[in-house]
Amino acid sequence: MSGHFFHRLSHLIWPPLSLLGDDPVDRPGLIHAEAWARLTFVTEPVCAICGFVFATAPEEWAGDTRCLSCVATPPAFDHARAVFFYDEPSRGLPLALKHSGRLDGLATFAALMANALTISATGAQGGPGPDLPDVLIPVPLHPFRLWRRGYNQAGLLAAALGRRLDRPVRHDALIRRRATIRQAGLTPAGRRDNVTGAFRVRQQAFAVKGKSVLLVDDVFTTGATLEACAGVLKRAGARRVCAVTLARVMRPRPKLARPKLAPPKPARPKPAQPYLTEPPRPDLDASG
């Protein structure tokens, strides 16, 4: 009698549920087809640095094009990518991980984040990704918040992605030395001020000098947190700092005029093309 049999039996009694709702799915970690089709994945063309999605057609776009914000103020990180837009259809994914501790999506998220790292890595989607990092570092929570929540959602994502990429993860490399107030509701300048000086590299625990680092977080809202983390890592001697998040707030939301393709089978986590009609835009905010 194999474990496989009992596994199948348990699924008959407790069918696995979609990561976005109560719809049954074939196996844990999947998203049911309708919810999958409503997600807007980050696809080219994107800013070469921060990964902001441009509305221009791919033929008008060069792989090294930067957004106005990155031209005006180049960020401390070299490269940031996200899997999907943070919007009404997607927000349940990071929120379930952050507040409900729902872990069955981690392997799917790791596969999607590994794929997102290849977006425009060489100016052509699907080409070889950026050099594999020497180490993955999650954006840390303040120890008090970690104690209260019991886990760091960015740490869970980093651990899953580290397994996927077969790279080490250092949960202790960065520390959040003061509890920042919740970022939700702050202006971009307020968010920057809120995280300025909030992070420190724990040099005695981790020699960052000369390393290529991949920062991992759940949501890229204004980039202020990743910017603050990348800044201290660069000052400590990191050679390269890239970042990957599950979701990204796109403001202003680009008017995507690309044709909608049929959603892929949810069993294979692979970005779909964005769809034509925009969902209603409530006031979204993710961080905290």
Ligand SMILES: [Zn+2]
């Ligand atoms: Zn940019």
